[in-house]
Amino acid sequence: MGIITYAKAPSLKIIPREHFWVSGLKRAFDLSAIMPLYLYVLNNLEKIERNKDLEITIGSSTIVYQVNKKDDIQLITGWVGNRKSENIYLNKNIR
Secondary structure, rough: OOOOOOOOOOOOOOEHHHHHHHHHHOOOOOOOOOHHHHHHHHHHHHOOOOOOOEEOOOOOOOOOOEEEEOOEEEEEEEEEOOOOOOOEEEEEOOO
């Protein structure tokens, strides 16, 4: 019989703010950046400044978010496309 290893899966809560949903309803945007955002935060959690507006773009969509003191990812707003003309993965402080 082989060895069975149990491991707890990493978990971060993704909490959309009301403005995120309202802006999504008003100007439909792509949610495809949520998975790269989750993975980025998971892999860089120790380095990310808390309670600071940050922006991630995958070229086709952009999401503004914060990571709070509980390590929850708070989605603030989003839109189709990015602020720059190049199509690169970008994560930057916007304030």
